Amino acid sequence: MFYRENGQFKSSYRADQQIFPIAQDRIAIALLLLVAFVVVPLGVSDYWMRAILTPFLILSLAALGLNILVGYCGQISLGTGAFMAVGAYAAYNFHVRIDGMPLIASMLLGGLCATLIGVLFGIPSLRIKGLYLAVATLAAQFFTDWAFLRIQWFTNNSSSGSVSVAGLNVLGMPIESAVQKYIFCLVVVVVFALLAKNLVRSAIGREWMAMRDMDVAAAVIGIRPVYAKLTAFAVSSFIVGVAGALWGFIHLGAWEPAAFSIDRSFQLLFMVIIGGLGSIMGSFFGAAFIVLLPLFLNQLPAWLGFSISTALASHLETMIFGALIVFFLIVEPHGLARLWSTAKEKLRLWPFPH
Amino acid sequence: MKLKSIALTAALVASTLGAVFAPSLAQAQAKEQFFPLLVYRTGPYAPNGTPWANGKQDYLKLINAQGGINGVKITFEECETGYATDKGVECYERLKGRPGVALFDPQATGITFALTDKVPSDKIPLITLGYGLAASQDGGVFKWNFPLMGSYWTAADILIQHLGKKEGGLDKLKGKKIALVYHDSPFGKEPIPLLQERARMHGFELSLIPVTAPGVEQKSAWLQVRQQRPDFVLLWGWGVMNSTALKEAVATGYPREKMYGVWWAGAEPDVKDVGANAKGYNALALNGSGPDTKVIQDILKQVHDKGQGTGPK
Numbered sequence: 001m002f003y004r005e006n007g008q009f010k011s012s013y014r015a016d017q018q019i020f021p022i023a024q025d026r027i028a029i030a031l032l033l034l035v036a037f038v039v040v041p042l043g044v045s046d047y048w049m050r051a052i053l054t055p056f057l058i059l060s061l062a063a064l065g066l067n068i069l070v071g072y073c074g075q076i077s078l079g080t081g082a083f084m085a086v087g088a089y090a091a092y093n094f095h096v097r098i099d100g101m102p103l104i105a106s107m108l109l110g111g112l113c114a115t116l117i118g119v120l121f122g123i124p125s126l127r128i129k130g131l132y133l134a135v136a137t138l139a140a141q142f143f144t145d146w147a148f149l150r151i152q153w154f155t156n157n158s159s160s161g162s163v164s165v166a167g168l169n170v171l172g173m174p175i176e177s178a179v180q181k182y183i184f185c186l187v188v189v190v191v192f193a194l195l196a197k198n199l200v201r202s203a204i205g206r207e208w209m210a211m212r213d214m215d216v217a218a219a220v221i222g223i224r225p226v227y228a229k230l231t232a233f234a235v236s237s238f239i240v241g242v243a244g245a246l247w248g249f250i251h252l253g254a255w256e257p258a259a260f261s262i263d264r265s266f267q268l269l270f271m272v273i274i275g276g277l278g279s280i281m282g283s284f285f286g287a288a289f290i291v292l293l294p295l296f297l298n299q300l301p302a303w304l305g306f307s308i309s310t311a312l313a314s315h316l317e318t319m320i321f322g323a324l325i326v327f328f329l330i331v332e333p334h335g336l337a338r339l340w341s342t343a344k345e346k347l348r349l350w351p352f353p354h
Numbered sequence: 355m356k357l358k359s360i361a362l363t364a365a366l367v368a369s370t371l372g373a374v375f376a377p378s379l380a381q382a383q384a385k386e387q388f389f390p391l392l393v394y395r396t397g398p399y400a401p402n403g404t405p406w407a408n409g410k411q412d413y414l415k416l417i418n419a420q421g422g423i424n425g426v427k428i429t430f431e432e433c434e435t436g437y438a439t440d441k442g443v444e445c446y447e448r449l450k451g452r453p454g455v456a457l458f459d460p461q462a463t464g465i466t467f468a469l470t471d472k473v474p475s476d477k478i479p480l481i482t483l484g485y486g487l488a489a490s491q492d493g494g495v496f497k498w499n500f501p502l503m504g505s506y507w508t509a510a511d512i513l514i515q516h517l518g519k520k521e522g523g524l525d526k527l528k529g530k531k532i533a534l535v536y537h538d539s540p541f542g543k544e545p546i547p548l549l550q551e552r553a554r555m556h557g558f559e560l561s562l563i564p565v566t567a568p569g570v571e572q573k574s575a576w577l578q579v580r581q582q583r584p585d586f587v588l589l590w591g592w593g594v595m596n597s598t599a600l601k602e603a604v605a606t607g608y609p610r611e612k613m614y615g616v617w618w619a620g621a622e623p624d625v626k627d628v629g630a631n632a633k634g635y636n637a638l639a640l641n642g643s644g645p646d647t648k649v650i651q652d653i654l655k656q657v658h659d660k661g662q663g664t665g666p667k
Contacts, residue, residue, distance in 0.1 A: 045451070046447075046451070047447050047448055047451055050447045051443070051444045051447035051448060055440070055444075149538055149564070159543060159544070159546060159547045160467075160487075160540035160543045160544055161538075161539070161540055161543050162464070162467045162540040164467065164470075164471055166471060176475070251440070251443075252439060252440065252443065252468055253468060253471040253472065254467045254468045254470065254471050255439065255467075255468070256439070256464055256467070256539060256540050258438075258439070258464065258539060258567060259439055259440065295444070298434075309395070309432075310393060310395055310432040310433065310434040311395030311396055311400075311404070311434065313434065314395065314396045314434040314436065315396060
């Protein structure tokens, strides 16, 4: 009843092609951005911003990058942790070795280095598909694990192998407090989400989706597989690299290669699968599910009033989390984003039954 | 003999409280002091982390049973980190806001690195008992880090001096081969600069053999040990890496008498699985071992006998 397009006529192509054609959607997104930019920094505690919302934003950016590769282009990648690591360490090297390098510039350059590595490890995709490609990208993961542990130059010859950054600022404004870090991550994520959404709606996005659906047919109608696959790897790695730089600089502050281990790659892949392959919104849902749910499960016994040992809580969290993943994949194999779209479709008819 | 590990942990906490409560006396006016406990009871480091966490809780309960610190009771809450840096940071953020937070003891070098950047702005003492950033001994720079009971540089130095004494003088180390089998993480890499300096000073050959974390797979490392035949092996491991290293030493036939572990490689859970084959293995110890120390007797009497013990005796 409320969620209908009645009376909303578009009189230009531009209006017809906008990302949110329905006015109610536009209002909802405007409200969401208002809450995210204004209400949250003012009303939410530091703990929530530092420990929950900031990691959620950074991981949803990484999931967004991975979704472009896995969801839109259909190339399975298990090397996301590696690309995050490349982004983080490259940004660190630019930040530390060049005096006065602006933070945003070093992060974008870190993303570019991740792009180069991503394209390099994406070359096998021109010959192999599916699970075999997953194994080839796994090689990227282990290679970067080794490289950042063994090659001293990457960690600025730190004796312990751990690196840290301090005194971050953008155009003179410091990025130190929880609010500043949160707003910085939010701005980066909003900009990249907008760019990614427009990219997947454009010609190149359609090329990616064609490669995903039927690569032989796509090649027959004139889509160059090399161009499509490598650009997917390039764009995906860039976004993931910037997310890695954010993770290291903003969230952790000091990190070692174990922060970008294979567990991180699996975590991001699960986010994308559960959130919804081939959906920008799905990356956010998946990240919310995987970041927030374990924390919620961890704190649930305390809220319900009974106390259990931390080991038991940790094990229960893993078990319940796994069971929920299986449940969601049975109920909706296309992920949470599809559940959301279905709900919106039903809202268009509500409350009138068919 | 779980008591050996309880002794280890209890002695650690004993020196913490002794050294730290001088600056915290101002807060003793409040009725309670909150101790956040960052522990890992899951994951590959749980074999050592669990008894450590149990011992810490037992000691805090002992202090409470004896009336608290100048009458101030201790409240505590555990937070599971699984030895992961980001979980440790999340636990820190969650618990630092509680009223009357005394200190943080992350039990992990990786988490220590991440928290070292955060504690100066939050103004909470970060206690690192025999682990952590060796450079934080410089209190002028690291004002909120308190590395107690020695750092990894101290540990490595003690080992080299002991080996020198065993050989009849540090100059007798010249020409010997010493291998460092270390956990490939900041924890394992900390002693390397000191060992390299000592190698330069005394003329022994230092070979570095990293073991990929968490250290369950060590066959290639010990193959290198077998090929190089070092005179001594320094074991710098934690958690499941220690027992695996000893089992691999048995498998490759390296005499355990020539193995010297850091204090994190010398606890009961490390040798329990290996059994009689671990006989002869040496390790540094931060405390007395066995159930006869007064602290252990007190804990057994005042905490465990009253049914308040954490974990098995």
